[in-house]
Amino acid sequence: MSVVAQNLTWGVRRKTIVSNVSLAVAPGETLGLIGPNGSGKSSLLRLLAGLRRPGSGRVEINGQDIAQVSRKALSRQVAFVQQSAATDTNVTVADVVRLGRTPHRSALAGWSKADEAAVGEALDRVDMTSRSKQAWQTLSGGERQRVHIARALAQAPQVMFLDEPTNHLDIHHQIEILRMVRDLDLTSVIALHDLNLAAMFCDRIVVLQQGSICACGTPHAVLTRDILREVFRVAAQVDGSAEAGRPHIRFSAG
Numbered sequence: 001m002s003v004v005a006q007n008l009t010w011g012v013r014r015k016t017i018v019s020n021v022s023l024a025v026a027p028g029e030t031l032g033l034i035g036p037n038g039s040g041k042s043s044l045l046r047l048l049a050g051l052r053r054p055g056s057g058r059v060e061i062n063g064q065d066i067a068q069v070s071r072k073a074l075s076r077q078v079a080f081v082q083q084s085a086a087t088d089t090n091v092t093v094a095d096v097v098r099l100g101r102t103p104h105r106s107a108l109a110g111w112s113k114a115d116e117a118a119v120g121e122a123l124d125r126v127d128m129t130s131r132s133k134q135a136w137q138t139l140s141g142g143e144r145q146r147v148h149i150a151r152a153l154a155q156a157p158q159v160m161f162l163d164e165p166t167n168h169l170d171i172h173h174q175i176e177i178l179r180m181v182r183d184l185d186l187t188s189v190i191a192l193h194d195l196n197l198a199a200m201f202c203d204r205i206v207v208l209q210q211g212s213i214c215a216c217g218t219p220h221a222v223l224t225r226d227i228l229r230e231v232f233r234v235a236a237q238v239d240g241s242a243e244a245g246r247p248h249i250r251f252s253a254g
């Protein structure tokens with residue numbers, strides 16, 4: 001499914017937080033969203049996912065204006081993995097993942113074998129099957145993050161928005177999760193702080209600065225020394241030519 005944003009603007013009081021953002025994500029594409037703290041990544045993701053109404057502009061998912069789609073219908077297509085989602089404390093890991101099936105169930109239908117299979121598969125994909133009966137509140141930060149990703153997977157979405165999905169994960173799970181999202185047959189937009197992970201796993205990258213897009217393109221086109229210096233305020237060397245594969249950034253400590 002495609003995601004298209006046209007002239008999205010959103011702010012609070014007199015402060016503009018997302019400013020005239022237009023972008024298009026192709027079906028199956030993995031788009032990275034990078035930018036310094038406070039540049040508007042989370043706010044833009046929430047607008048794209050329909051969790052927030054823009055002040056002006058619109059979002060189309062698969063050609064349909066999401067403002068015209070009901071919450072339930074939207075949640076059958078779109079999953080959102082939040083940065084720090086709160087979850088009821090008195091539940092097991094499997095209970096949290098089961099919540100992902102809610103948009104697919106009617107009030108009268110019981111819990112089906114297909115629901116259970118989706119939950120089992122989602123737990124498996126994030127390496128949490130052995131923890132399915134563990135109490136949610138006893139999980140580590142990284143384990144909670146993986147369970148929230150499993151909940152989104154159980155939702156069987158066609159579009160997934162992920163806000164810093166790897167910030168609590170060890171390097172093995174960072175790579176595993178991003179590889180899995182990239183390889184899933186869905187469209188994804190991922191806000192990331194780790195620029196090398198963005199380079200490794202994203203087809204294209206959007207750079208946000210003070211709520212506006214200041215660059216958009218392949219990792220090679222976007223992760224340049226100039227952008228790293230001007231937008232991220234770091235000195236860095238970018239290794240690797242476009243022919244050699246993905247760029248790799250070496251930051252300078254001095």
Ligand SMILES: Nc1ncnc2c1ncn2[C@@H]1O[C@H](COP(=O)(O)OP(=O)(O)OP(=O)(O)O)[C@@H](O)[C@H]1O
Pocket residue numbers: 012017035036037038039040041042043044
């Ligand atoms: N509801 C709100 N009311 C007031 N200010 C807000 C609100 N939501 C976001 N902001 C401000 O808008 C700016 C962008 O916030 P946002 O969380 O989108 O940035 P971000 O790029 O995701 O940041 P980070 O990298 O730190 O997670 C910040 O300065 C933030 O304080």
